[in-house]
Amino acid sequence: MHVAILGCGQLARMMALAGIPMGMSFSFLSENNEDTAPVTGLGNIIAVEDYPSADALFKAAGEPDVVTVEREQCSLDPLKKLAEHCSVHPNPTAIYHCQNRRREKQLLIDCDVSHTPFVSVGKAEDLQTAVDELGFPMVVKHTEQGYDGKAQWRLYNDDNVKQFIDDAHFEPQSDGAVPYVAEPFMKFDREVSFIAVRATNGEVRFYPATENVHDNGILLHSVSPAPDLSSALTAQGQASIQRLLEKLDYVGVMAMECFVTQDQLWVNELAPRVHNSGHWTMHCGVASQFQNHMRAIAGWPLGSTELMGSAGMLNLLGVELDQSTQMEDKVALDWYNKSVRPGRKLGHLVLTDTNPNAVKTRLKTLKEKVYRN
Amino acid sequence: MHVAILGCGQLARMMALAGIPMGMSFSFLSENNEDTAPVTGLGNIIAVEDYPSADALFKAAGEPDVVTVEREQCSLDPLKKLAEHCSVHPNPTAIYHCQNRRREKQLLIDCDVSHTPFVSVGKAEDLQTAVDELGFPMVVKHTEQGYDGKAQWRLYNDDNVKQFIDDAHFEPQSDGAVPYVAEPFMKFDREVSFIAVRATNGEVRFYPATENVHDNGILLHSVSPAPDLSSALTAQGQASIQRLLEKLDYVGVMAMECFVTQDQLWVNELAPRVHNSGHWTMHCGVASQFQNHMRAIAGWPLGSTELMGSAGMLNLLGVELDQSTQMEDKVALDWYNKSVRPGRKLGHLVLTDTNPNAVKTRLKTLKEKVYRN
Numbered sequence: 001m002h003v004a005i006l007g008c009g010q011l012a013r014m015m016a017l018a019g020i021p022m023g024m025s026f027s028f029l030s031e032n033n034e035d036t037a038p039v040t041g042l043g044n045i046i047a048v049e050d051y052p053s054a055d056a057l058f059k060a061a062g063e064p065d066v067v068t069v070e071r072e073q074c075s076l077d078p079l080k081k082l083a084e085h086c087s088v089h090p091n092p093t094a095i096y097h098c099q100n101r102r103r104e105k106q107l108l109i110d111c112d113v114s115h116t117p118f119v120s121v122g123k124a125e126d127l128q129t130a131v132d133e134l135g136f137p138m139v140v141k142h143t144e145q146g147y148d149g150k151a152q153w154r155l156y157n158d159d160n161v162k163q164f165i166d167d168a169h170f171e172p173q174s175d176g177a178v179p180y181v182a183e184p185f186m187k188f189d190r191e192v193s194f195i196a197v198r199a200t201n202g203e204v205r206f207y208p209a210t211e212n213v214h215d216n217g218i219l220l221h222s223v224s225p226a227p228d229l230s231s232a233l234t235a236q237g238q239a240s241i242q243r244l245l246e247k248l249d250y251v252g253v254m255a256m257e258c259f260v261t262q263d264q265l266w267v268n269e270l271a272p273r274v275h276n277s278g279h280w281t282m283h284c285g286v287a288s289q290f291q292n293h294m295r296a297i298a299g300w301p302l303g304s305t306e307l308m309g310s311a312g313m314l315n316l317l318g319v320e321l322d323q324s325t326q327m328e329d330k331v332a333l334d335w336y337n338k339s340v341r342p343g344r345k346l347g348h349l350v351l352t353d354t355n356p357n358a359v360k361t362r363l364k365t366l367k368e369k370v371y372r373n
Numbered sequence: 374m375h376v377a378i379l380g381c382g383q384l385a386r387m388m389a390l391a392g393i394p395m396g397m398s399f400s401f402l403s404e405n406n407e408d409t410a411p412v413t414g415l416g417n418i419i420a421v422e423d424y425p426s427a428d429a430l431f432k433a434a435g436e437p438d439v440v441t442v443e444r445e446q447c448s449l450d451p452l453k454k455l456a457e458h459c460s461v462h463p464n465p466t467a468i469y470h471c472q473n474r475r476r477e478k479q480l481l482i483d484c485d486v487s488h489t490p491f492v493s494v495g496k497a498e499d500l501q502t503a504v505d506e507l508g509f510p511m512v513v514k515h516t517e518q519g520y521d522g523k524a525q526w527r528l529y530n531d532d533n534v535k536q537f538i539d540d541a542h543f544e545p546q547s548d549g550a551v552p553y554v555a556e557p558f559m560k561f562d563r564e565v566s567f568i569a570v571r572a573t574n575g576e577v578r579f580y581p582a583t584e585n586v587h588d589n590g591i592l593l594h595s596v597s598p599a600p601d602l603s604s605a606l607t608a609q610g611q612a613s614i615q616r617l618l619e620k621l622d623y624v625g626v627m628a629m630e631c632f633v634t635q636d637q638l639w640v641n642e643l644a645p646r647v648h649n650s651g652h653w654t655m656h657c658g659v660a661s662q663f664q665n666h667m668r669a670i671a672g673w674p675l676g677s678t679e680l681m682g683s684a685g686m687l688n689l690l691g692v693e694l695d696q697s698t699q700m701e702d703k704v705a706l707d708w709y710n711k712s713v714r715p716g717r718k719l720g721h722l723v724l725t726d727t728n729p730n731a732v733k734t735r736l737k738t739l740k741e742k743v744y745r746n
Contacts, residue, residue: 001696014394017390017393017394020390021387021390021706021707021708022696022700022706022707022708023694023696023706023708023710023720025414041398041414041415041416042414043414283658284658285656285657285658285681285682285725287705291705295696295700298696299697300696300697300700301697301700301701301702302702303700303702303703303704303705304702304703304725308658308681308682308727309658309681321396323374323395323396323668323671323673324672324673324674327395327668327673327674327676328674329674329675329676329677330676330677331676332660332664332676333394333395333396334394334395335394335395335396337396347396352658352677354681
């Protein structure tokens with residue numbers, strides 16, 4: 001089974017490391033001179049730009065049996081070309097819906113999924129509508145740019161709105177989509193993500209919901225199962241992501257990020273791929289999100305998503321590799337082979353415990369140790 | 374951290390796949406034109422025969438920080454050469470003791486470890502001594518050849534003895550060691566293995582003991598924890614392997630295979646390396662034997678060896694790769710990338726369950742499914 005992955009970052013790396021033991025081989029498709037260090041040595045790397053024709057691209061990718069992606073912000077054109085020759089999972093249409101925040105909102109509406117309120121912003125005047133409907137403070141997000149909290153603007157008053165209008169570029173995005181959406185600045189209690197996998201036969205499995213803490217828009221740490229998440233909210237989240245997967249005829253792993261306010265779940269964002277908040281699955285005796293994504297897209301039977309005990313994940317952001325202090329008992333390390341830059345996601349640690357409270361305490365101690373300097 | 378592994382089989386493959394996520398890179402040292410398919414793509418492969426000098430070998434191996442082995446039957450010469458430049462774990466002396474069955478028996482005697490009775494056979498007359506002391510039936514094993522039950526002869530009567538003497542080659546082995554040892558044909562209840570890891574700081578950790586079932590001398594399946602193994606035998610086994618590790622100043626994973634007869638433990642064989650009966654550790658939420666071997670030889674803190682629930686392992690011997698039927702819920706696959714030959718170890722399946730009885734039942738069903746054809 002030969003698999004091509006569009007993207008050469010840590011998610012591609014971890015998908016390959018999950019697939020190789022199951023008898024898969026890999027090639028990696030790079031775009032826009034992206035950094036390929038994480039996948040170097042794990043398979044052939046080709047630049048999609050070098051192969052304009054479907055036939056040439058398919059051959060250069062090693063005639064894969066199936067193609068997948070590690071990010072939603074990718075060119076759909078090579079995926080559509082490859083789909084002429086082999087399976088592409090998730091399908092390009094599913095990725096298309098997640099590439100633009102406005103389209104993603106529409107998908108949530110169409111699937112009757114509770115989502116953060118929003119106002120589409122296609123021109124300057126729409127900002128006033130947003131202020132009237134949502135009030136201050138407000139966050140404006142570009143519909144197609146940004147990740148990890150980038151390309152977002154917090155507006156607290158009319159001056160901020162004027163400044164934003166002066167700086168903004170109101171060009172329509174792909175297929176005429178608006179360039180921005182405005183949302184209220186949600187006063188949530190916490191952030192929770194749901195990760196599910198859907199097989200080619202339609203079977204859907206859910207990992208336990210995960211509670212996530214972000215720092216400056218970047219995920220810093222996670223705990224799973226999300227402590228004290230009510231069974232009602234758990235059921236709501238699982239039913240929501242299942243409706244999305246089925247609507248999109250999706251195959252593989254999808255992540256759904258939510259705000260939780262008291263007894264409400266608000267879906268904030270979808271990721272049509274394996275997700276940082278699911279990295280804990282690698283060391284917990286379940287089939288990891290990476291393994292299950294590969295099993296799903298290959299058409300093989302899915303693996304277990306049932307966690308025994310509890311898990312914590314700490315991202316290594318901009319810190320040098322130091323296994324001697326970063327690893328400890330019941331802590332595993334996954335390093336991405338990237339060069340160190342301030343704030344860059346370079347790896348993560350997963351800690352496990354039979355006791356959920358112990359996970360929280362140990363995660364705090366581990367964070368202090370890792371970020372001491 | 375760059376690591377060189379002497380050997381290019383599945384154990385080298387799984388060590389590399391455990392080390393890469395922790396930031397390690399690898400090179401592999403082949404001997405005697407061995408099959409290198411299992412490690413192809415995971416690092417540079419060199420033939421030790423091509424580099425007679427210590428300096429050249431160290432350079433060709435990529436100037437490793439540490440060197441390890443995947444088998445005990447290897448040339449010690451390249452290891453000794455590399456030890457001039459970097460750490461070699463386990464140390465060549467430890468491997469030396471395990472390379473010859475007679476020396477291994479002496480090690481067990483010196484460490485006061487309960488072992489199967491034996492008679493050294495250096496010449497034809499020694500066979501009569503063996504018959505007198507051990508009686509029939511008896512098994513004669515070459516001291517330096519054979520694995521997976523090869524180079525062993527079962528003698529049931531005097532005619533078998535005469536035939537064996539006619540066929541035997543009584544040349545002394547390395548350092549004058551006898552070419553054979555004779556052992557009684559042990560009437561054991563079951564076979565159990567202990568796997569332990571020792572860190573550079575002397576810390577020793579034990580995986581749960583594992584019960585193993587062999588077929589024609591080749592491991593077919595394992596269950597861990599070994600059902601109903603008394604705490605006395607568990608303690609005896611752990612104390613024995615700890616004494617061996619300390620006596621040898623051993624760093625890394627070692628396996629100790631034992632016969633169990635009623636309330637007795639008899640050590641049959643040592644393996645100075647990761648071991649087939651520990652493959653279940655890869656999918657059980659513990660730090661696998663491969664991960665812990667790499668952590669130990671790198672001088673990093675050890676990971677947990679505490680299994681939650683129960684695990685079963687089924688070797689894939691001479692069967693074609695077929696993920697669709699071999700994988701199922703709570704079953705993981707590790708394939709070795711080797712070409713299929715009858716009876717050849719090509720991969721293994723690990724199944725997990727919270728219920729030890731369910732593991733046994735499911736393992737039986739899985740075995741029937743895999744070997745149906």
